[in-house]
Amino acid sequence: MIAVRPRPLPVWLPFKARLVPVLSTMAGSAVVLLPIVAVGPSMPPFGLLILLAWRLLRPEMWPAWVALPLGLFDDLLSGQMLGTSMAIWTVASLIFDWIDHHLLWRDFWMEWALASLTILFAVVGGWAVSRSYIAYGSVVVAMPQAILAVLVFPALVRLVAALDRWRLAR
C-alpha cells in the first residue's frame, strides 16, 4: 500500500488572516476622521504605528511594497501631500528589511528603540516634506507628536498581538 504523504501546510492563509493586518492599519490611518479640530500636530500617526507593530511582530508577512498602498490611503485621509507617507513608510520598510538581515539578537527594548527611531524619522520627514519656504516654522513643533507616538507604541504592540492571535485562531 502506498503511504499517503501528509499534505504540506497551505501557503495561502484564510481570507480573514490576510485581511486583518491591512484593515487594522487602515483603521489606524482613519483615526484622523475622529471629529476633533486640532490647531497643531497633536495626534500620533496611528497608521504608521500599527504598520510598524505588524512589521516587528511578523517580519515575513508583508513584502516591503505593501507600505505603498497603505501610505497612499494615509495621505488621502491625513491631508498631507500625496506621496509623503508613501515614500516615508516604504523607505522605513526597506530599512527594516536591511536591519533584519544584520541583527542576530532582538528583544522588546531593541524593537521599541527601532520603532522610536522610525517614528522620529517619519515625523521629521513629514515635517520637512510639507515645509513651505515662506514661513520659518521650526521642527520643535512636531516633537510633542513624536514623543507621544513613542510612548503610545508599546500599547499598540499589545493590541496588534491580540489581533494576531484572533486572526490566526481556529
Place this chain on the structure above:
Amino acid sequence: MAAPRHRRRGFSRRVQYSLFAGYVLAVVGVMVAVALLAIAHLDPRAFATLRGIAIDAGSLISGPPRAIVRGAADLSADVDAYFDAAAQNRDLKHRLDASERARIGAQALTLENARLKRMALLVEHLPRPLLGARIVGSTPTAARRFVTLAAGSSDGVRPGMAVRAPEGLIGRVFETGLIASRVLLLTDGESAVPVRMARNGLAALVTGRGDGSVEIRGLIAGGRPFRRGDLALTSGVGGVYTPNVPVAVVVTVTGDRAIAAPLADPARVGMALVYPIYQAPSEAAPSQPKP
C-alpha cells in the same frame, strides 16, 4: 530572543525571483512617490478628484459625531462659567457699560462715514457671504493645518474662497469635494495674508508657523513696529480677502517681527462663513500702450 531568520532565500528560484521583484517594486514605488511629492509642490491642486473623494468620504464619517464633541466642550465651558460668578458678573457689567458708550459713538461714525463716502462718490463692492457651513474635522496627525468644512463644490464652494467666523478670519478654501472641502488655516506654513495694523495702519504679512500661532512681518524691514496687543486686520491687498476682517492679536514681539494668536479658534467655532473671492484677478491681460 534570536531574531527570526529573515527572508530566507533557500534554493528555490521562484522564491528568489519573487523576493527580488518585491524589492524592485518597492524602490520604483518610492521613486513614484517622490515624483508625486514634486508634482504636489509645483501644483498643489493636482489629483483634485481623488483627493475630493477622500474628503467627501471622511466628512461623512466625522460629520455627525462632531455635534456631540462640541456639545461636551460647551458643557465644560458652562460649568467653568459658574466658578467666580459674582466677580465675573460685576466685571462684565462694567464692560457692558463701556461698550454701550463705544457702540453709540461707533454708530455716529458709521453714519458720518457713509455720508462722506457718498460725497466722495466712492463705490465699494463688499461681497456677501456665500453660505455658512459647519466645521466637522481637521488633520491632527499631519504637518499641514487643515480643517474640513461640510460644504463642497455642489454648494458653490471653490478653492481660494475666504472663510471666516464672527470673531475673525479662519483661512481660505484649499480643495473641494462634492459635499465637503478642506480649509487651509491661517496657522499653516503655506498661508500668507496681507494685513495692516489697526494702531498705525502699517502694512504687514501674516504667515503661519504650524503650531497654532502666526508670525507678523512688516513689509518694510527694521525698527520695532509692533507692540503687544496690536490688532491685525486684512488689508484687501491682492483681492482675496475682504478688507477690515480681524485676523490676529500680537502676543510677543521679537525685533521687527511679532508672534500673534489668531482671533478665531477653529476648535471653538461651530459655523464658518464662506465668502466669494473679493476681487477675482481679471482673465484678460492689460492692453499694452501702442509704441
